[in-house]
Amino acid sequence: MIESMMSDTGLPEIFLFLLGLTVFIYAALDGYDLGIGMLLPLDNLQQRHEYIDSIGPFWDANETWLVMAVGILLIAFPQAHSMVFQELYIPTAILLLGLIMRGVAFDFRAKAVTGHRRLWDRVFKYGSAMATLTQGYMLGRYVLGFEDGLIPQLFAGLSAICVAAAYGYIGCAWLVMKTEGDTQKRAAATGRRMGWLAAAGILAISLVNPFASSVIADRWFSFPEIILALPMPIMVGVLILAVDQYFKNVPTINDVGSWFPFVGVSTIFLLSFIGLAYSFFPYVIPGVMTAAESASADASLRFILVGVIIVLPIILLYTVYLHKVFWGKSTELKYY
Amino acid sequence: METEILSRIQFAANISFHILFPTISIALVWFLSYFKIRHDISGHPVWMRIYRFWVKIFALTFAVGVVSGITMSFQFGTNWPGFMETVGNIAGPLLGYEVLTAFFLEASFLGVMLFGIGRVANWVHTASTLLVAFGTSMSAFWILSLNSWMHTPQGYEMIDGVAHAVDWWAIIFNPSLPYRLTHMLLASGLTAAFLISGISAYRILRGDNKLGPRIALKTGVTVAAVLIPIQIFVGDMHGLNTLEYQPQKIAAVEAVWHTEQGAPLVLFAWPDEKTQENLYSIEIPKLASLILTHDLNGEIKGLNEFVGDHPPVKPLFFGFRIMVAIGTLMLLVSWVAAWFVWRRDFVPAWALKVLVAMTFSGWIATLAGWYVTEIGRQPWLVTGILKTSDAVTNVPASNVAMSLTMYLIVYAILLFFYLQTIFYMARKSVLVEEFDLEKLQSEERKEEQAAHGEEVKA
Numbered sequence: 001m002i003e004s005m006m007s008d009t010g011l012p013e014i015f016l017f018l019l020g021l022t023v024f025i026y027a028a029l030d031g032y033d034l035g036i037g038m039l040l041p042l043d044n045l046q047q048r049h050e051y052i053d054s055i056g057p058f059w060d061a062n063e064t065w066l067v068m069a070v071g072i073l074l075i076a077f078p079q080a081h082s083m084v085f086q087e088l089y090i091p092t093a094i095l096l097l098g099l100i101m102r103g104v105a106f107d108f109r110a111k112a113v114t115g116h117r118r119l120w121d122r123v124f125k126y127g128s129a130m131a132t133l134t135q136g137y138m139l140g141r142y143v144l145g146f147e148d149g150l151i152p153q154l155f156a157g158l159s160a161i162c163v164a165a166a167y168g169y170i171g172c173a174w175l176v177m178k179t180e181g182d183t184q185k186r187a188a189a190t191g192r193r194m195g196w197l198a199a200a201g202i203l204a205i206s207l208v209n210p211f212a213s214s215v216i217a218d219r220w221f222s223f224p225e226i227i228l229a230l231p232m233p234i235m236v237g238v239l240i241l242a243v244d245q246y247f248k249n250v251p252t253i254n255d256v257g258s259w260f261p262f263v264g265v266s267t268i269f270l271l272s273f274i275g276l277a278y279s280f281f282p283y284v285i286p287g288v289m290t291a292a293e294s295a296s297a298d299a300s301l302r303f304i305l306v307g308v309i310i311v312l313p314i315i316l317l318y319t320v321y322l323h324k325v326f327w328g329k330s331t332e333l334k335y336y
Numbered sequence: 337m338e339t340e341i342l343s344r345i346q347f348a349a350n351i352s353f354h355i356l357f358p359t360i361s362i363a364l365v366w367f368l369s370y371f372k373i374r375h376d377i378s379g380h381p382v383w384m385r386i387y388r389f390w391v392k393i394f395a396l397t398f399a400v401g402v403v404s405g406i407t408m409s410f411q412f413g414t415n416w417p418g419f420m421e422t423v424g425n426i427a428g429p430l431l432g433y434e435v436l437t438a439f440f441l442e443a444s445f446l447g448v449m450l451f452g453i454g455r456v457a458n459w460v461h462t463a464s465t466l467l468v469a470f471g472t473s474m475s476a477f478w479i480l481s482l483n484s485w486m487h488t489p490q491g492y493e494m495i496d497g498v499a500h501a502v503d504w505w506a507i508i509f510n511p512s513l514p515y516r517l518t519h520m521l522l523a524s525g526l527t528a529a530f531l532i533s534g535i536s537a538y539r540i541l542r543g544d545n546k547l548g549p550r551i552a553l554k555t556g557v558t559v560a561a562v563l564i565p566i567q568i569f570v571g572d573m574h575g576l577n578t579l580e581y582q583p584q585k586i587a588a589v590e591a592v593w594h595t596e597q598g599a600p601l602v603l604f605a606w607p608d609e610k611t612q613e614n615l616y617s618i619e620i621p622k623l624a625s626l627i628l629t630h631d632l633n634g635e636i637k638g639l640n641e642f643v644g645d646h647p648p649v650k651p652l653f654f655g656f657r658i659m660v661a662i663g664t665l666m667l668l669v670s671w672v673a674a675w676f677v678w679r680r681d682f683v684p685a686w687a688l689k690v691l692v693a694m695t696f697s698g699w700i701a702t703l704a705g706w707y708v709t710e711i712g713r714q715p716w717l718v719t720g721i722l723k724t725s726d727a728v729t730n731v732p733a734s735n736v737a738m739s740l741t742m743y744l745i746v747y748a749i750l751l752f753f754y755l756q757t758i759f760y761m762a763r764k765s766v767l768v769e770e771f772d773l774e775k776l777q778s779e780e781r782k783e784e785q786a787a788h789g790e791e792v793k794a
Contacts, residue, residue: 057447060402064435064443070409071435075428078420085413089731092414093739096407097746103403104750107396111757297500300425304432311436315444322444325455 005290012295015076024273026065028266033059035171037128047183054178054330079294080284087146095134101127136163145287162201168194173261178330188250199240215287216279338733343415346740353747357401363528365469385548418727423499434478442471484513486718488581515574522567527698532556534695537688544766554677560670583637584646585712589656595638599624607649647714655708662701
């Protein structure tokens with residue numbers, strides 16, 4: 001049945017894969033800096049500095065993955081792009097407002113009149129929270145193919161909370177890797193709560209999903225696929241427990257393995273994404289539009305694919321370089 | 337209709353606000369590269385001082401540019417779905433190449449550029465600055481390629497009402513790209529040069545006697561004085577290119593209602609769309625024909641040849657005159673200031689005040705110019721392919737009104753704080769003490785050694 005929904009050239013499916021990959025990288029990378037923004041402690045100036053210093057050199061590049069994701073949707077699936085953003089017109093405006101607020105607050109707080117710093121810190125925090133919650137809401141609406149009604153709205157609300165918890169979770173994992181002392185301990189404690197909240201969210205969504213969406217019900221409960229897919233939720237569960245154990249033992253002796261929570265949570269993100277992708281392939285909008293139906297002309301896809309094949313590895317390479325340059329505990333940010 | 341006009345206002349508001357910041361940052365980062373390289377060659381700490389001051393302003397400008405640019409990438413879907421549905425096969429890849437070759441490059445190396453000193457070798461830091469500069473210019477290249485294609489499309493064929501690419505080379509290097517790109521890059525250079533001159537003059541007026549602002553002023557004024565005559569020449573060439581491909585735009589700019597030979601240059605008038613004539617006009621006989629056709633009796637096509645298919649006259653007529661007026665002012669101010677800087681090694685207070693007043697003159701000229709060229713393409717969104725009214729969304733007008741109000745409020749607040757912060761940073765820097773040359777140099781040597789040592793360890 002899936003084969004009949006796919007294209008002959010496979011190009012739309014390649015771009016669907018790239019879209020998924022980009023959204024995953026975005027969620028993991030901007031996820032941690034949005035999460036950290038959302039959890040910014042308003043009661044402790046020193047910790048606030050440390051939270052923000054840990055994401056300073058990265059947030060800009062992280063946010064570029066969003067432009068890339070929207071770009072791929074725009075370039076490869078223009079009809080889907082039009083549909084998504086007309087359906088989500090007001091949420092999109094709110095998301096952008098949040099991203100604008102936090103983006104500029106980050107720079108203004110470091111340079112503006114000293115008395116305004118607290119104000120900009122608040123703008124940063126609430127802007128991050130606004131962007132996160134709207135992303136979760138938009139994801140929820142998207143998963144149900146923009147159906148209207150009370151149930152889809154409630155589902156989107158659940159999704160908003162779940163995404164917020166997940167971003168907070170990965171944000172804390174990042175902080176454990178990047179900070180020390182009390183700040184690290186605080187992040188680990190918050191991380192545990194976020195982790196359980198996210199786990200409950202994932203569970204709830206997994207239980208609700210098959211009832212809310214017939215596409216998913218078909219996909220999940222067909223035999224023998226269910227046997228092949230089963231190890232994934234088990235792995236997610238094991239990782240959640242392992243990260244929780246690590247958080248509990250922070251600070252470890254010599255800070256050994258402080259990278260583990262971040263890698264662990266990223267893997268949880270990856271598995272969840274594979275789960276979503278498995279549920280919806282080859283739809284670009286679940287239950288509404290397949291990749292093949294909404295794709296641009298092959299000539300255009302081929303032209304841009306050449307660029308992607310050449311440039312994407314380079315981008316990944318210098319993203320890794322950037323993280324290597326700023327590897328280890330973050331230091332106070334000084335503009336030089 | 338209401339959704340259309342509101343969407344147009346929203347797009348204009350978004351792009352106008354957005355373009356302010358790239359206009360500065362595209363060229364400012366080349367200035368920064370220059371400061372950094374001068375520092376690397378001479379080892380004189382004053383260049384680093386200047387770099388450090390301006391890199392902060394760059395970071396702020398870049399951040400506002402990024403967040404307002406993200407807004408742009410959503411606008412196509414939210415308000416202009418017909419655009420991508422009709423010309424997506426061409427616009428998509430051009431935008432895609434912008435993201436791929438420019439956005440990641442600038443955003444990633446910006447991190448190294450801002451926070452990398454002490455963590456990377458000095459040459460890596462200089463290279464990062466250059467990579468960011470290259471990235472911002474690449475970004476300008478791709479977006480102007482797309483914009484130019486919308487003005488002068490070629491290299492495509494229409495199949496079932498959808499544009500398909502035939503020749504990518506012809507699409508990317510369409511006829512108006514070379515002029516538009518050069519014109520915009522020079523506009524950016526001038527905007528940054530006047531910003532640097534204006535803020536440095538402000539610091540000097542505030543009693544900053546350090547070497548830094550004086551050298552920055554000299555750099556800014558000199559670059560402005562060199563670029564402005566080139567810009568006037570390129571602008572003229574751009575106009576001739578427009579005359580060839582979009583004569584109705586030129587007819588509106590010059591308010592030529594009826595085709596005539598030996599058309600006068602209208603310096604000022606009140607163009608009246610109803611009666612199709614210019615009221616209160618001050619004209620120089622035959623000059624428009626001379627400028628545009630290089631012939632005193634050359635023929636200029638009037639708006640009467642494009643009935644129902646030409647842009648509104650007033651915004652083009654006045655927009656163009658505002659741009660030219662500011663350009664002329666820039667020529668005058670930068671040459672006078674350059675004369676003082678180079679011949680007298682001293683700029684009198686009145687000239688400094690004029691420079692402060694001109695700090696953001698580049699913004700006004702750039703916006704005026706863009707309004708001329710973009711409104712000048714109406715009623716088309718893509719010349720001859722897609723009308724603006726056919727591309728607009730079905731979203732209810734009330735939703736657009738809501739988002740538009742929100743954007744306007746946010747942009748007003750941001751602009752206020754941006755300007756306030758820049759002048760605040762300038763005032764704060766006045767209080768910084770002048771460096772002790774020998775002490776600083778020895779410290780810097782240590783810093784470099786430390787950075788080098790770290791690299792060896794890694």
